[in-house]
Amino acid sequence: MxxxxxxxxxxxxxxxxxxxxxxxxxxxxxxxxxxxxxEMKRKTMKKGDVRKAAExxxxxxxxxxxxxxxxxxxx
Amino acid sequence: MxxxxxxxxxxxxxxxxxxxxxxxxxxxxxxxLGALALLSGCDLTDDEGVQKVLTGISRWNDGVQGWLFSSTxxxxxxxxxxxxxxxxxxxxxxxxxxxxxxxxxxxxxxxxLVREKRPWTLPELYALPQTSQVTRHxxxxxxxxxxxxxxxxxSVFLERIGADTTAxxxxxxxxxxxxxxxxxxxxxxxxxxxxxxxxxxxxxxKYGFPMKLRIPTKLGFKNPKHIVAxxxxxxxxxxxxxxxxxxxxxxx
Numbered sequence: 001m002x003x004x005x006x007x008x009x010x011x012x013x014x015x016x017x018x019x020x021x022x023x024x025x026x027x028x029x030x031x032x033x034x035x036x037x038x039e040m041k042r043k044t045m046k047k048g049d050v051r052k053a054a055e056x057x058x059x060x061x062x063x064x065x066x067x068x069x070x071x072x073x074x075x
Numbered sequence: 076m077x078x079x080x081x082x083x084x085x086x087x088x089x090x091x092x093x094x095x096x097x098x099x100x101x102x103x104x105x106x107x108l109g110a111l112a113l114l115s116g117c118d119l120t121d122d123e124g125v126q127k128v129l130t131g132i133s134r135w136n137d138g139v140q141g142w143l144f145s146s147t148x149x150x151x152x153x154x155x156x157x158x159x160x161x162x163x164x165x166x167x168x169x170x171x172x173x174x175x176x177x178x179x180x181x182x183x184x185x186x187x188l189v190r191e192k193r194p195w196t197l198p199e200l201y202a203l204p205q206t207s208q209v210t211r212h213x214x215x216x217x218x219x220x221x222x223x224x225x226x227x228x229x230s231v232f233l234e235r236i237g238a239d240t241t242a243x244x245x246x247x248x249x250x251x252x253x254x255x256x257x258x259x260x261x262x263x264x265x266x267x268x269x270x271x272x273x274x275x276x277x278x279x280x281k282y283g284f285p286m287k288l289r290i291p292t293k294l295g296f297k298n299p300k301h302i303v304a305x306x307x308x309x310x311x312x313x314x315x316x317x318x319x320x321x322x323x324x325x326x327x
Contacts, residue, residue, distance in 0.1 A: 036167040051252040053318060061246075061312060068309060
């Protein structure tokens with residue numbers, strides 16, 4: 001994975017611009033500092049925590065996957 | 076019948092049967108530990124040491140579940156008359172905040188241990204052989220619902236991109252920031268679909284436009300929506316809820 005590209009794509013998509021299937025309500029931007037919805041969360045979790053965790057995970061995975069891909073290319 | 080002690084009974088059996096019984100006991104104990112590990116998702120404690128131990132047990136439980144997983148055992152399928160209407164929306168955000176993806180400019184990014192890393196457009200994905208299923212979505216929150224999804228068998232897509240199917244994991248990142256991953260055996264399961272339609276209509280945003288991975292053998296949070304990138308790897312990718320303590324495998 002190329003995390004920067006994925007993050008950039010996510011940022012573009014979450015901006016809410018562009019086409020989508022007709023007859024669907026237009027989505028509001030996600031309020032990142034609001035508590036999460038649903039029953040899986042802890043009380044302290046906010047919607048923005050998911051993006052922070054995704055960015056952290058992308059940073060952690062990138063070097064490992066780069067090495068892995070390089071090893072596979074040598075074979 | 077004359078009663079005999081367990082030790083005597085086992086001694087009388089063939090070594091193969093004894094090994095089988097021992098394995099069952101081992102599995103039962105393992106699954107009990109796994110159930111304990113699931114409690115970590117219930118905020119049993121925030122103590123770091125306890126969390127580490129529970130995470131370790133949960134990862135071990137993943138291994139047991141992976142070992143028990145059958146690539147040929149199918150999840151139940153239902154007639155269309157059994158479909159739940161309306162099918163519930165569920166996410167960590169409200170229905171008014173659903174992520175909107177531009178289908179015209181959309182490209183699915185492919186990374187990791189695959190031969191062809193080129194991005195895929197929606198028309199290219201729609202052109203792949205499609206199949207449908209009516210299956211039950213089971214949520215870890217305690218509810219379930221039956222729906223009809225259509226798309227390409229994920230195994231077919233993995234073959235098209237030249238994925239290394241000996242790798243351990245397939246990971247997904249989504250337009251709503253969510254991320255998760257699945258084991259390769261589940262990715263190759265015949266009922267695991269990369270879906271583009273719900274109830275014979277293009278997948279609406281609330282169900283994950285432009286695509287949702289539908290895995291009827293796993294809990295709902297292992298079915299990512301709004302997928303924008305996927306990767307094949309041997310490095311454990313975890314997932315958002317999984318990293319909070321929910322069991323990673325979460326399937327049958």
